Amino acid sequence: MVPDHPTSDLAGEVRRVAHLARLALPDEEIPRFARDLERILAHVRQLQELDVEGVEPTAHAMPVTNVFRADEPRPGLTREDALANAPASRAGLFLVPRILE
C-alpha cells in the first residue's frame, strides 16, 4: 500500500521510516535511500494499476490453515540459560535502562 501522506518530501519520509525502525541514518546516506524509496514507490504505483476487483486480499501464499498445538505445558529454558546473554541482570530480571513512562 502506498502511504496516504504526501511523498513529495522524500527525505523527510526516509527520516520518519528510519526513526520508526530505530535506524540511525547519517545525513549523507539520506539522498541514496530517498532514491531507493522513490523507486520502490514507483513499483508499487505500477502494481496499483492492476484491476484486482473481486480478488480476495491474500495474507499467505501457502494454502495451509489451522496449525495448532495442544494446550500442554512443557519446560522451557532454565533461568540461567535465559539470562545468559543479557548484558545485565538482577534478581532474575533482565536489566534495561530505566523506563520512563
Add this chain to the structure above:
Amino acid sequence: MNHEAVIGLEIHVQLRTRSKIFCGCPTAYGAEPNRQVCPVCLGLPGALPVLNEEAVRLTVMAGLLLGCQIRRFSKFDRKNYFYPDMPKNYQISQYDLPLCVGGGLEIETPAGPKTVRLRRIHLEEDVAKNLHFEQASGVDFNRAGTPLMEIVTEPDLASADEALAFLQALKRILHYGGISDCNLEEGNVRCDVNVSVRPAGSAALGVKTEIKNLNTFRGVHRALTHEIRRQTELLAGGGRLVQETRRWNDELGVTEPMRTKEEAHDYRYFPEPDLMPVVLDEARIEQWRAALPELPAVRRARFVAEYGLPDYDAEVLTADREVADFFEAAARRCGRPKAVSNWIMTEVLRAMGERGVGIGALRLTPDALAELVKVVDRGAISALRGKEILAELIERGGRPAEVIERRGLAQVSDEAAIEAWAAEAIAAHPGPAEEYRRGKAAALQFLIGQVMKLSRGRANPKLAGEALRQRLGRAG
C-alpha cells in the same frame, strides 16, 4: 450547560489456558521471575510461534456467550513498536480479521436495562512485566505470551456507574463460562477507557482522552468519575481539550497526562508470516456452541420453573456456577430442592465466606447434603442436630450416617427411654407439671424442653410430648 459522558472500553482478559499462546511455557501465576520462559516468549531470533488451539476455543466461546458473530476466517498480524516488554519489537495480535465481531451485553441501570454493543474481540499475546529500580528497570517474561483476549465496546456507556456495571456483568459471564479466572489481583483483567463529554443531547462527539492500564474495577470507576468531572469543568470554563493519553494516579486520585511520544502511533500492522490463518467451519463452531454453559440469567429462571425455588434463592444460587452445580446435584439426588437451597444459602455459604474459599474446597459433597436432607425429613435427627452434622461434613467430609453414628446423635424414638425421661422431667419440675394438669397448655412446651435436655437433644420431640401428656392425664 449540562454535559453527558461518552465512554468506550477496551478490556484485556487473560484466558484460562495451562500453557502460553504460542509456546508450551506454563501460565501459572506467581512463579519466580523468568522461570517460565523459552526462546519463543523471550522473542529470541529464529524462534517460531505455534498457536494454542485452546486459546482460540476460549475466545470463540466468549464470543458465543456475548452474541458475537464468529469469523470463519481470521488471521494474526504484527503490531510494531519498541518497548522493553516486547523484545522482538512487535506484538502478535489481530488487526483487520479478529475472531469475533459485534455482539453485546445487557446491563442494569437506574433507568432500566441497557444493551452495550461490542465492536470486536481479538486474540493477542500478553507482554512482559516491568519492575522499576532506582537506576534501571527489570523485565520478567513469565507473563509474556499469556493468551490475552481484547474486548472492545462501542462508545455506549454514559457514566462511571455504567462502566462498572458492564465490567461486573462481563466478569460474571467470562468466569461462568470458564473463559478466564478473572482474578483482578493477579492482573487477569486490565482495562483502557476512552472518554469524552458533550452537551447533553448533542450527536457530535467531543474530544476524547484515553486512560491506560487500569487494573481494578474500582480504579476504572474512580478514574472515570474524575476524568468526566475534569473535562466537564474545563469545557464549562471555556477551555479546550486535547486528544491525549492519560494515566490514573491512584494515590492522588487524579488522571495526569502521559509523556507524549514525538510521533503519533504508527504500528505498521502487517500479516504475521509465521502463523497460518484460522479457519473455523460450521461443525467446529457448533460443537463448541453445544458445550456452552447455561448463563446465570437463564439458569436463574430455570431454577424457579424447574425446582419451584423463590426468585431470591435462584439468584443467590446461580451467582456462582460451582454453587449452582452443587445445588442441582444435591437437589436431584434427594428431590427436595427447597431444603437443599436452605442449607446452602445459610450454612454452606457462611462456611465458604468464613474460609474465603469456593464450594469445591469444602469437604462437603452434594451426595452428603442430599442424604442429610433425607435424614432430617425422616425425623431421624432434628433440624438443630442437622446443623451440627452439616458443620462436621463441611469440615471433615464423610457421610451423614457415619457422623450420626460416631457422635451418637441419632434421634431416640424408643418408648421406654422416652417414658423414663418424661417421668424424670415431671419429678424434677412439679410446678409446671401441676400447671399443665390444671389446663395451662404452654407448660407442656417447658416440659418437652426438659426431656430434650435430659436426652441431650436426641429424644423425638413428638413422642416426648405424647409421653408427657399421658403421664399428666391429658392424653390425646
